[in-house]
Structure formats: structure tokens, C-alpha cells
Amino acid sequence: MLAELTNVTKSYQSGSVTVPVLNGISLNIAEGETVAITGPSGCGKSTLLNLLGALDQADSGEIRVAGRDLTKLDTQQLAEFRNTTVGFVFQLHHLLPQCTVLENVLVPSIVRKGADRAALRARAAQLLEAVGLSHRLDHRPGQLSGGERQRAAVARALINSPKLLLADEPTGALDRASAERLADLLAEVHQREKITIVMVTHAPELARRMGRVLPLLDGRLSAV
Ligand SMILES: Nc1ncnc2c1ncn2[C@@H]1O[C@H](COP(=O)(O)OP(=O)(O)O)[C@@H](O)[C@H]1O
Numbered sequence: 113m114l115a116e117l118t119n120v121t122k123s124y125q126s127g128s129v130t131v132p133v134l135n136g137i138s139l140n141i142a143e144g145e146t147v148a149i150t151g152p153s154g155c156g157k158s159t160l161l162n163l164l165g166a167l168d169q170a171d172s173g174e175i176r177v178a179g180r181d182l183t184k185l186d187t188q189q190l191a192e193f194r195n196t197t198v199g200f201v202f203q204l205h206h207l208l209p210q211c212t213v214l215e216n217v218l219v220p221s222i223v224r225k226g227a228d229r230a231a232l233r234a235r236a237a238q239l240l241e242a243v244g245l246s247h248r249l250d251h252r253p254g255q256l257s258g259g260e261r262q263r264a265a266v267a268r269a270l271i272n273s274p275k276l277l278l279a280d281e282p283t284g285a286l287d288r289a290s291a292e293r294l295a296d297l298l299a300e301v302h303q304r305e306k307i308t309i310v311m312v313t314h315a316p317e318l319a320r321r322m323g324r325v326l327p328l329l330d331g332r333l334s335a336v
């Protein structure tokens with residue numbers, strides 16, 4: 113299994129009130145699987161994705177990803193896990209406006225000590241070619257369309273060859289045609305990189321393209 117969640121709970125503190133969000137999530141994701149998590153706004157989809165990516169910590173339960181027990185990692189190990197084992201794509205691209213597209217794709221690789229910089233640049237260029245942006249390497253994000261920015265964000269998420277791609281409503285800010293193109297791209301990425309994908313989405317046509325659709329309701333997952 114690439115990811116195993118057992119009885120995971122998470123709540124947020126709102127003043128003196130504790131708001132439960134995840135009420136005992138158990139989920140196994142095999143290597144190479146594609147999974148969609150769906151559900152109404154505010155049901156905890158991003159919370160769940162953030163736990164999988166070690167951006168946040170569960171209150172109780174166990175989360176293992178790529179053989180590592182996330183509750184047992186120290187700060188430095190967590191940072192390394194986030195940087196190398198998972199890749200993130202969010203609804204908003206979060207590209208650095210002052211950097212070129214190629215530089216943006218290289219950002220997650222900067223902290224890799226002793227890395228072969230020339231090889232990384234070649235991989236970045238190759239990833240950008242694969243997402244249809246080979247003619248945009250030296251452009252700034254501001255010169256790209258919304259769909260192109262999201263495709264650059266996908267290339268950036270892949271630069272360190274993560275095992276798990278986490279995408280939080282990656283088409284949420286795109287028009288239908290760009291959303292369709294991004295979905296095609298994720299399917300290609302899945303094939304080519306043999307990567308596991310967990311995607312949060314509101315869009316049923318996007319969710320259906322994943323191997324498994326898991327609706328999140330009342331803090332629990334149900335299988336469709
Ligand atoms: N950092 C936070 N502090 C307090 N409440 C939060 C925080 N993040 C999310 N929540 C609340 O937790 C619930 C689930 O949020 P979220 O996981 O973002 O839902 P979704 O992604 O499904 O829209 C919501 O009610 C939200 O307001």
C-alpha cells in the first residue's frame with residue numbers, strides 16, 4: 113500500500129468550541145491508484161488531503177505514506193517528506209510571479225543537496241514539454257493563461273519525482289476546456305510517471321476519470 117489511514121480524526125478549535133471535521137477515516141491506497149475525494153464545500157476534503165501530504169497533523173489515528181508513519185517524523189523529516197515523497201497542486205497555482213516558468217518548476221528542487229543541476233534543468237524542460245509548455249519556458253506566470261499556469265504547477269509538482277500527487281480542486285478556477293485539458297494531462301502523467309494520484313474535486317466528470325471515487329460525508333468516507 114502506498115498510503116494507509118487508520119481511524120484518523122481531526123477537529124479544529126473555534127474559540128472555545130471544538131469542531132470535528134474527520135471522524136474516523138480509514139483508507140488504503142495502492143501504489144499507482146488514482147482516487148477522487150468528493151463532497152460538499154466544508155466537509156473536510158482539503159483537511160484530509162493536507163494530512164496525507166503532512167501539511168497538517170491528525171488528532172488521532174495512524175497515517176502511513178510510502179512506508180513512513182507520519183506521526184513519528186520530526187520536523188526535518190516532515191519537510192523532506194513533503195518535498196520529495198509528495199507533489200502538490202492547489203486550486204490556485206502559487207507560481208512565483210518574478211520567476212520564469214522554468215525557474216518555478218525548479219523551485220522544489222532547490223533544497224536538494226548535491227543534486228545535478230543540469231539534469232534537473234533538463235527534467236524541468238522535459239516536464240514542461242510534456243504539459244505543452246515548451247514554448248513558454250522563459251515566460252513569467254503573468255504571461256500565461258489560467259490553464260497554462262495550472263499545467264506549469266503540475267510540472268513543478270513532479271520535479272522531484274514524488275510517489276504521490278495530491279491535487280486540491282486543481283480545475284476549480286478553470287474554464288471547462290482548460291479543465292478538460294488538465295484532466296487529460298493528469299491521466300498522461302499517471303501513465304508515464306506511474307504515480308499515485310489523490311484528487312479533491314467538485315466536478316463529477318473529473319472525479320469519474322479517477323479509478324475510485326470516495327465521497328466524504330459527515331467526516332467519513334464511503335465507497336461508490
Ligand atoms: N485552520 C482551520 N481552523 C479552523 N477551522 C478550519 C480550518 N481549516 C478548515 N476549517 C474548517 O474545517 C471544515 C473543513 O474544511 P476543509 O477541509 O477546508 O473543507 P473542504 O476542503 O471540503 O471545503 C470547514 O468547516 C472549515 O471551516
Ligand SMILES: [Mg+2]
Pocket residue numbers: 157158159280
Ligand atoms: Mg477545500
